[in-house]
Amino acid sequence: VLDIIQKMHSSVVMVNVIYQDGSEGFGTGFIVADGNYALTAAHVIKEAKTVTLSLPSGENVVCKIEMAGQCLVKQTGSGIEKICEVDVGILRLENKFSSVNAVELDRDVAKTGEDVLFIGYPGGGLNRIEKLLFNPIPLVTKGIVSGLLRTSFSDETFEYYFWVDRPSFSGNSGSPVFRVNTGKVTGIITAAPYMPKKILYEDKEHDIYLPDGYAIAFG
Secondary structure, X not given: OHHHHHHHHOOEEEEEEEEOOOOEEEEEEEXXXXXXXXXXXXHHHOOEEEEEEEOOXXXXXXXXXXXXXXXXXXXXXXXXXXXXXXXXXXXXXXXXXXXXOOOOEOOOOOOOOOEEEEEEOHHHHXXXXXXXXXXXXXEEEEEEEEEEEEXXXXXXXXEEEEEEOOOOOOOOOOOEEEEOOOOXXXXXXXEOOOOOEEEEEOOEEEEEOOOOOOEEEEO
């Protein structure tokens, strides 16, 4: 586990957002594709005017939004019907970080009871002691997969969510969830316990509210 954490710490970045209305927000992302791209939760970067990624070292990189959520659709007798919107955002970095590890994505689904951990910037990664403000640092949370919910739309198209038996907080959205046995990313934190998440189940949308102490991730 320590080897995974040491390797992945440098791949996890804080996502700083200025929205179209001038308000500010933050979340977590992680570097993929040889350092040219980053993934995060789509709801973190929707309606963003600017997006900047930062490391604890203070290094910052501006990026552009390649995708902020993607609709899955199906053909019906009356036309095209929206099925759901995947809470995944893709960012293209204008410049690479000077030193960073790109994560490897795991195509296999994590199993119930499997050990996982997620790394992110809850609370925006801000640490204050009186008037001192320290650089944001990524925090590690370890738990297990408590349960899975999978919805299939075709033989090749499906979505699944899984619950982790540890809480996530504002700022953890977009945090990568790693499988301890492979060291690869199996999901992205998408909602905290107090945050409802719409999912599609048996062709109907449902609001899912988590019990205290659990996080939900999109796989």
